[in-house]
Amino acid sequence: MRYSDELIEEIRSKNDIVDVIGGYVHLQKKGSTYFGLCPFHNEKTASFSVTPSKQMYYCFGCHKGGNVITFLMEYENYSFQEAMAALAEKAGVELPEPDQAQADRSRDILRKRMLEVNKEAAKYYAYLLRSPKGEPGINYLKGRGLTDDTLNRFGLGFADVSSDSLVRYLVSKGYDDQLLIDAGLAVFDEKSGLHDRFWNRVMYPIMDANNRVIGFGGRVMGDAKPKYLNSRETFVFDKSRNLYGLNLARSSRTDYFILCEGYMDVIAMHQAGFNMAVASLGTAFTSGQATLLRRFVRKVYLAYDSDQAGIDAALKAIAVFRDMDMNCRIINMEPHKDPDEFIKTLGKEEFQKRIDDAEDGFFFELRIMARDYDLKAPDSRSEFTYRVVDKLLGFEDEIKRENYLIAAADRYAIPVDQLKREIIKRAAQGRKVTYDSPRSGIQKAVTNEELILKKQRNLITWLSEDPSIFSVVKKYIEPSDFTDPLYAEVVRQLFADLERNGEPRPAAIISTFDDEADQSRVAELFNTSLVLDADNDKAHALHDVIYMVKKSAVEARSASDVVDAESITRQMNDKKALEELRKTTITL
Numbered sequence: 001m002r003y004s005d006e007l008i009e010e011i012r013s014k015n016d017i018v019d020v021i022g023g024y025v026h027l028q029k030k031g032s033t034y035f036g037l038c039p040f041h042n043e044k045t046a047s048f049s050v051t052p053s054k055q056m057y058y059c060f061g062c063h064k065g066g067n068v069i070t071f072l073m074e075y076e077n078y079s080f081q082e083a084m085a086a087l088a089e090k091a092g093v094e095l096p097e098p099d100q101a102q103a104d105r106s107r108d109i110l111r112k113r114m115l116e117v118n119k120e121a122a123k124y125y126a127y128l129l130r131s132p133k134g135e136p137g138i139n140y141l142k143g144r145g146l147t148d149d150t151l152n153r154f155g156l157g158f159a160d161v162s163s164d165s166l167v168r169y170l171v172s173k174g175y176d177d178q179l180l181i182d183a184g185l186a187v188f189d190e191k192s193g194l195h196d197r198f199w200n201r202v203m204y205p206i207m208d209a210n211n212r213v214i215g216f217g218g219r220v221m222g223d224a225k226p227k228y229l230n231s232r233e234t235f236v237f238d239k240s241r242n243l244y245g246l247n248l249a250r251s252s253r254t255d256y257f258i259l260c261e262g263y264m265d266v267i268a269m270h271q272a273g274f275n276m277a278v279a280s281l282g283t284a285f286t287s288g289q290a291t292l293l294r295r296f297v298r299k300v301y302l303a304y305d306s307d308q309a310g311i312d313a314a315l316k317a318i319a320v321f322r323d324m325d326m327n328c329r330i331i332n333m334e335p336h337k338d339p340d341e342f343i344k345t346l347g348k349e350e351f352q353k354r355i356d357d358a359e360d361g362f363f364f365e366l367r368i369m370a371r372d373y374d375l376k377a378p379d380s381r382s383e384f385t386y387r388v389v390d391k392l393l394g395f396e397d398e399i400k401r402e403n404y405l406i407a408a409a410d411r412y413a414i415p416v417d418q419l420k421r422e423i424i425k426r427a428a429q430g431r432k433v434t435y436d437s438p439r440s441g442i443q444k445a446v447t448n449e450e451l452i453l454k455k456q457r458n459l460i461t462w463l464s465e466d467p468s469i470f471s472v473v474k475k476y477i478e479p480s481d482f483t484d485p486l487y488a489e490v491v492r493q494l495f496a497d498l499e500r501n502g503e504p505r506p507a508a509i510i511s512t513f514d515d516e517a518d519q520s521r522v523a524e525l526f527n528t529s530l531v532l533d534a535d536n537d538k539a540h541a542l543h544d545v546i547y548m549v550k551k552s553a554v555e556a557r558s559a560s561d562v563v564d565a566e567s568i569t570r571q572m573n574d575k576k577a578l579e580e581l582r583k584t585t586i587t588l
C-alpha cells in the first residue's frame with residue numbers, strides 16, 4: 001500500500017516537526033534550531049536537534065535523523081503505514097483505502113498480521129477465562145484479590161487444559177499455521193503436530209506503549225514448571241524495548257514511575273491506585289528499557305522483592321540507571337516480600353509513605369555493601385572506604401559526585417578529605433592511562449575520502465540553508481559530481497526543487513528513501529555544521545567548497561575511465577574546466 005508522493009508530502013507538510021517532536025522530547029530553542037536530549041541514545045548533554053526551516057531532526061551524537069514521519073516510526077515503533085495514519089489524523093486529512101494490490105512493504109504486512117493474531121488470541125483467552133473452562137483461572141485471580149475492573153483493564157485471560165484450542169480457534173478465523181508459529185502462539189513437532197504454546201495458564205497479554213498486544217506471559221495453575229512462561233521474542237516483541245504496564249503508566253501524569261519485578265506486582269499496584277507501576281518482562285532490567293522509561297520520566301522508584309534475589313536485581317538496576325544519569329530510589333518493602341503482599345496487609349496509605357521515604361539508590365548500595373564489613377575494625381573499615389571511593393567514581397558529574405561524597409562521609413563517619421584525596425589520586429591514574437593511548441591514530445583514521453565527502457555534505461547543507469547560492473553553484477557543479485550515489489540522488493532532487501521555485505524541501509527528500517539507514521544518512525547531509533567566517537568571506541569560502549567538490553569529481557572520473565580517445569578528450573576538458581574554476585573569482 002504505497003501512497004502517492006503528493007499525499008505523503010501533504011501529510012508531512014501539515015505536521016510541523018517541532019510540534020510533533022515537542023510532544024515527546026523536551027526541546028529548547030537555540031537560535032533557529034531546537035535542541036533536546038536524544039530519545040534514541042543515552043546522553044547527558046543535548047545533541048538532538050530539530051530544525052523548523054528544514055522540518056528535520058538530526059542527532060549529532062548517534063547520527064539518527066529524518067523527518068516527522070520517520071520520527072514516529074522510530075520513536076513509537078510504528079510502521080510507515082501507522083505513522084502516516086497517525087499524522088493524517090492529526091492534520092485532519094483522510095487517507096484513501098490502502099490498495100492491497102499495490103502492497104510492496106511486506107514487513108509492514110507481516111507486522112500487521114502478527115499484531116492482529118495476537119489481539120485475536122488475547123480476545124480468545126479473555127473469553128475462556130469467563131467460560132466454565134476458565135474456572136481455575138478465575139479462582140486464582142479472585143483469590144489474589146483482583147476485581148472485575150482490573151481483569152478487564154489488563155485484558156487477563158486463560159489458556160485451558162486442551163492442547164490445541166487456541167490453534168483451532170485461530171485457524172477457524174483464517175490465520176495460517178506459519179503465522180501462529182511465527183507469532184509464538186503455537187509450536188509444531190512431529191509427534192503432536194501443531195499445538196498451543198500456552199495451556200493451563202492464566203494469561204497476561206503484554207502490550208506495547210500504544211496498547212497493541214505484542215506477546216503474552218502465562219502463569220501455570222498448580223505447581224508445574226516453569227511457573228511463568230513468556231512469549232519468545234518475535235518480529236513485534238522485543239523484550240529489551242518494552243515494559244509491562246507502560247501503556248497505562250504513560251498516562252499516569254506523575255513525574256516518576258515505579259518499577260516492579262513481576263506482572264502481578266504491577267496489577268496489584270494499579271488496582272491500589274498506583275497507576276505509574278511498570279515491570280520488565282521476565283528478564284533483568286536493561287539499558288534499552290531505561291532509555292524507554294526516560295522518554296516519560298526522569299525519576300524511578302524500585303519496588304523489588306525484599307529477598308536476596310530482589311536485592312541483587314535492584315543493585316543491577318541501580319547501576320543501569322546511574323549510567324543513564326537517572327535518579328532511582330528504593331522502596332523498603334519490609335517486613336513483606338513484595339508490593340502485592342505489602343498493600344494487602346498494610347494498605348495503600350502505608351505504601352505511599354514508603355514511597356515518600358524511599359532510599360536513594362546510592363545509599364542503598366552502600367548500606368548493602370556495608371553488611372560485609374566490620375566497620376569497627378580498622379582493616380575492614382579501610383577496605384570499605386576504598387569501595388566507597390570506587391562507587392563515587394561511578395558518578396561522571398562532578399557536582400553530583402561531590403554531593404554524594406559529602407553525604408557518604410557524613411553517614412559513615414569517614415573524613416571528607418580522605419575521600420577527596422583518594423578520588424583525586426584515582427582520577428589522576430585514570431587520566432594517565434588515557435594519555436598512553438596513541439592520539440594520532442584518531443586523526444589518521446579520517447581519510448582523504450572522508451574529507452571529500454565532508455565537503456560534499458557542507459555544500460548540500462549550505463544550499464539548503466542559503467538557496468541564493470544556487471545560481472552560482474549550478475554553473476560549476478552537477479549532481480553526478482557527488483561521488484556517493486546517495487549524495488548524488490539527494491542533490492538531483494535538491495537541484496530540481498531549487499530550479500522549480502527556489503525552495504529546498506529536505507524533509508520531502510527524506511521520504512523518497514525507504515531504508516531507515518538511508519533516511520538517517522540523508523538527514524546528515526542537511527545537518528553539517530558550516531564554519532563560515534565573516535560575511536565578506538562567504539564568496540571565498542563558497543569558491544573553496546565548489547572547487548574541492550569539482551576537483552574530487554574530476555579525479556574520481558579520471559581514475560575510473562578506461563583509456564580510449566574519447567575519455568582522454570573528456571579528461572582534458574575536465575582538467576581545463578577545473579583550472580578555469582580555480583582562477584575564477586566568485587561574486588555573490
Ligand SMILES: [Zn+2]
Nearest residue numbers: 038041059062
Ligand atoms: Zn542520538
